[in-house]
Amino acid sequence: MSMAQSPEPLDVDRERTRTGMSKTALKQGFLDNLFYIQGRFREVATPHDLYMAAAYTTRDRILERWIKSAQRYKTNQSRTVCYLSAEFLPGPHLANNLVNLGIVETATEAAHELGLDFDAIIAEEAEPGLGNGGLGRLAACFMDSLSTLQIPSIGYGIRYEFGIFDQTIEDGWQVEKSDNWLRNGNPWEIPRPKIRFPVLYGGYTEQYRDHDGRSRTRWVPAQIIDGVAYDTPILGYGVGNVNLLRLWKAEASESFDFQAFNVGDYYGAVHAKIEAETISKVLYPNDEPEAGKELRLKQQFFFVSCSIQDMIRLQFNTVGPLDSFAEKFVIQLNDTHPSLAIAELMRLLMDEHDMDWDRAWDITHRVFCYTNHTLLPEALETWSVSLFERLLPRHLEIVYEINRHFLDEVRVHFLGDEDRVRRMSLIAEDGERRVRMANLAVVGSRAVNGVAALHSELVKTTLFKDFHDFWPDRFHNVTNGVTPRRFMVVANPRLSRLISETCGSDDWIRDLDRLRDLEAHAMDSGLHERWHEVKIAAKRDLAAWLKHRTGVLLDPEAIFDVQAKRIHEYKRQHLNLLHIIRCYQRLKQSPNQDMVPRAFIFGGKAAPGYFMAKLIIKLINAVAEVINNDPQINGFIRVVFMPDFNVKNGQHLYPAANLSEQISLAGKEASGTGNMKFSMNGALTIGTLDGANVEIREEVGKENFFLFGMSAEEVSQRQREGYHPWEHYAKDAELKSDIDLINSGLFSHGDTQLFRPLTDRLVNQDPFMVLADYRAYIACQDHVAEAYRDHRHWTRMSILNVARMGKFSSDRAIREYAEHIWRTEPHPIDL
Numbered sequence: 001m002s003m004a005q006s007p008e009p010l011d012v013d014r015e016r017t018r019t020g021m022s023k024t025a026l027k028q029g030f031l032d033n034l035f036y037i038q039g040r041f042r043e044v045a046t047p048h049d050l051y052m053a054a055a056y057t058t059r060d061r062i063l064e065r066w067i068k069s070a071q072r073y074k075t076n077q078s079r080t081v082c083y084l085s086a087e088f089l090p091g092p093h094l095a096n097n098l099v100n101l102g103i104v105e106t107a108t109e110a111a112h113e114l115g116l117d118f119d120a121i122i123a124e125e126a127e128p129g130l131g132n133g134g135l136g137r138l139a140a141c142f143m144d145s146l147s148t149l150q151i152p153s154i155g156y157g158i159r160y161e162f163g164i165f166d167q168t169i170e171d172g173w174q175v176e177k178s179d180n181w182l183r184n185g186n187p188w189e190i191p192r193p194k195i196r197f198p199v200l201y202g203g204y205t206e207q208y209r210d211h212d213g214r215s216r217t218r219w220v221p222a223q224i225i226d227g228v229a230y231d232t233p234i235l236g237y238g239v240g241n242v243n244l245l246r247l248w249k250a251e252a253s254e255s256f257d258f259q260a261f262n263v264g265d266y267y268g269a270v271h272a273k274i275e276a277e278t279i280s281k282v283l284y285p286n287d288e289p290e291a292g293k294e295l296r297l298k299q300q301f302f303f304v305s306c307s308i309q310d311m312i313r314l315q316f317n318t319v320g321p322l323d324s325f326a327e328k329f330v331i332q333l334n335d336t337h338p339s340l341a342i343a344e345l346m347r348l349l350m351d352e353h354d355m356d357w358d359r360a361w362d363i364t365h366r367v368f369c370y371t372n373h374t375l376l377p378e379a380l381e382t383w384s385v386s387l388f389e390r391l392l393p394r395h396l397e398i399v400y401e402i403n404r405h406f407l408d409e410v411r412v413h414f415l416g417d418e419d420r421v422r423r424m425s426l427i428a429e430d431g432e433r434r435v436r437m438a439n440l441a442v443v444g445s446r447a448v449n450g451v452a453a454l455h456s457e458l459v460k461t462t463l464f465k466d467f468h469d470f471w472p473d474r475f476h477n478v479t480n481g482v483t484p485r486r487f488m489v490v491a492n493p494r495l496s497r498l499i500s501e502t503c504g505s506d507d508w509i510r511d512l513d514r515l516r517d518l519e520a521h522a523m524d525s526g527l528h529e530r531w532h533e534v535k536i537a538a539k540r541d542l543a544a545w546l547k548h549r550t551g552v553l554l555d556p557e558a559i560f561d562v563q564a565k566r567i568h569e570y571k572r573q574h575l576n577l578l579h580i581i582r583c584y585q586r587l588k589q590s591p592n593q594d595m596v597p598r599a600f601i602f603g604g605k606a607a608p609g610y611f612m613a614k615l616i617i618k619l620i621n622a623v624a625e626v627i628n629n630d631p632q633i634n635g636f637i638r639v640v641f642m643p644d645f646n647v648k649n650g651q652h653l654y655p656a657a658n659l660s661e662q663i664s665l666a667g668k669e670a671s672g673t674g675n676m677k678f679s680m681n682g683a684l685t686i687g688t689l690d691g692a693n694v695e696i697r698e699e700v701g702k703e704n705f706f707l708f709g710m711s712a713e714e715v716s717q718r719q720r721e722g723y724h725p726w727e728h729y730a731k732d733a734e735l736k737s738d739i740d741l742i743n744s745g746l747f748s749h750g751d752t753q754l755f756r757p758l759t760d761r762l763v764n765q766d767p768f769m770v771l772a773d774y775r776a777y778i779a780c781q782d783h784v785a786e787a788y789r790d791h792r793h794w795t796r797m798s799i800l801n802v803a804r805m806g807k808f809s810s811d812r813a814i815r816e817y818a819e820h821i822w823r824t825e826p827h828p829i830d831l
């Protein structure tokens with residue numbers, strides 16, 4: 001609520017007492033929960049008990065709003081957005097829910113009066129790591145914004161028992177530890193054992209005649225597994241609306257246990273149970289995954305089948321007949337992972353609800369929308385027809401039938417262009433026959449969007465060019481955004497307070513464009529001083545945190561130069577490393593030169609099977625070890641790898657960064673969202689014209705952004721002409737000496753072979769053109785260092801970056817989806 005609109009303090013107090021939000025009520029709720037739910041009292045409670053009690057106390061306050069929202073949505077028969085995503089990365093809930101309830105201060109005081117360490121309680125919460133990176137976190141930001149914008153919605157996904165692995169670093173290498181996030185219980189979820197659906201696999205299909213004599217298809221499965229709903233409330237900021245994150249857990253279907261028991265096969269029964277539960281056991285730890293794994297296909301079908309059955313149940317419970325299904329629901333496919341939903345809805349409408357093909361298709365293709373999140377060819381999902389047929393025989397028939405109808409249309413439109421027909425087919429026929437999930441998603445959806453302007457353009461002109469020729473109106477852009485609640489208010493309370501004080505209100509939290517009010521103060525030296533203090537305080541906090549976890553001590557006065565994201569060659573962490581090695585060599589050559597001190601901070605996980613990414617982590621740590629221990633360097637540059645970068649740990653990073661590294665090869669990063677999180681917290685970006693960087697630069701102004709490198713167009717031109725990385729290596733003496741230093745064994749205790757796979761790949765193939773952009777990157781980094789010397793100027797740029805980030809709120813993104821794609825309206829729930 002804005003400060004200007006606040007009711008009188010007395011009314012606030014009364015209202016808070018009535019709704020259980022007063023300090024006294026919070027304290028009482030906390031002690032009750034500690035006693036009745038945890039079975040503990042203050043004196044013997046562990047830190048985790050205290051956290052659980054705090055979480056339940058907070059959840060109790062959300063439930064009333066949740067029930068009210070559900071009732072209101074039901075009576076209003078509200079159009080509902082169903083966001084289908086194999087990944088959700090919500091981050092710890094407690095702090096975020098306190099912010100959205102508007103009771104951070106009250107809760108802090110209540111904790112204080114009970115003699116509790118509030119920050120320690122918040123830090124106890126385990127990270128619910130049900131996603132890999134940007135894609136899963138985007139889903140979580142969107143859930144926050146859907147609730148804040150009061151749009152009825154359900155996020156559907158999988159309740160993985162083990163989320164993304166925990167990363168530790170041992171001898172410089174990444175070591176994966178299983179993420180047992182549910183071990184101590186999850187106070188935020190509410191199991192719904194009665195919301196349970198059978199999910200079928202395998203077997204065969206057969207034709208039969210129904211009572212009207214019509215020919216119908218029946219699927220006789222070989223396996224049935226149950227999906228059980230677990231609900232997590234998602235509260236909007238400052239509103240009464242609470243939406244639902246509904247995650248499915250796989251369980252053995254009872255009927256199957258019985259069959260095994262009946263024949264005395266106890267082990268078989270247990271085996272079936274274990275096999276069933278495997279489906280929701282663990283998240284595949286690949287960002288931009290390589291397809292192929294049977295269990296993954298099973299997971300995808302599992303959650304979409306449960307979700308579609310749930311929607312059909314809700315349709316019958318609220319509106320009634322299925323004919324209006326596409327008016328009641330809109331289903332957003334978060335990448336192709338849930339695109340089997342298209343075939344599953346067709347199956348349910350036809351086989352279980354008696355619809356003919358045309359009616360079922362009319363509903364299906366009006367209900368689905370699809371977001372593409374990557375152009376990388378290896379990340380585009382395809383499934384071998386033989387695997388698909390074995391697991392989902394009925395769905396393969398439906399996919400074939402969709403394809404037949406679709407290709408007939410293509411043939412009529414593009415007479416004689418069989419080449420095009422072959423490219424657009426849902427089935428790839430070259431080599432092993434495969435189902436192309438992206439093509440299925442485009443054909444089955446009424447709207448397709450990319451996630452940044454550049455990306456959406458490339459979607460239209462490269463990846464889906466044929467489809468765009470055919471259906472130009474189907475394609476849209478919605479540039480990603482992130483929620484300022486999580487990434488500013490929760491992560492950076494100091495900066496948030498300063499912004500509210502400077503702008504005279506906290507309205508910006510709900511309307512991020514209001515950050516523009518900061519511009520008027522961008523030259524104000526009072527603000528400069530406080531801005532600087534806030535940043536330094538965050539840098540000190542991060543330095544202490546990193547010292548504790550890694551032993552490396554950073555100088556808070558140094559430029560905090562941060563690259564935190566999944567480790568991938570296209571993101572080019574090794575380009576960053578080459579710059580670090582350059583700085584090192586310069587300092588070694590002239591130790592007395594006047595260099596601006598820098599702390600290079602990395603964070604990010606590598607897919608466990610991605611050798612090159614793991615080698616990059618090893619190299620970062622190896623370079624860190626040498627530089628940090630070189631007395632001649634004397635701490636002028638420091639390198640540190642933050643282990644286990646995730647939402648929770650990231651919250652230490654965003655507030656402390658001065659420089660944000662967004663250096664992917666242009667045309668490869670669909671959008672990026674870390675770029676937005678850093679900039680919102682006052683970091684300046686060094687970046688290429690890739691993904692949303694392009695729009696960030698447009699917004700903040702080119703004079704407040706450090707641009708370098710080839711454009712996407714230049715990249716494709718270079719590739720067409722033939723790219724020879726070894727020419728750069730041969731011609732650029734500094735580049736050569738940086739690479740040679742890696743090969744010398746300096747960073748590997750004399751082992752000249754350890755990093756060879758990496759350096760050889762750079763010199764001989766360099767698929768992401770690190771060497772081509774090296775020179776421009778080094779020059780740009782020199783520019784950064786010079787700019788940092790002028791503190792006043794830097795601070796002004798930092799303020800302007802924050803002031804101009806309004807566009808990158810996920811509220812804006814969701815508003816665009818609602819208006820242009822979903823056609824949904826807000827349904828406010830009064831507080």
Ligand code: GLS
Binds near residue numbers: 135287289671673691
């Ligand atoms: C990703 C892209 O790589 C990111 O650029 C993008 O910001 C994110 C959300 O749209 O989606 N695609 C993907 O498979 N993983 C991602 O993080």
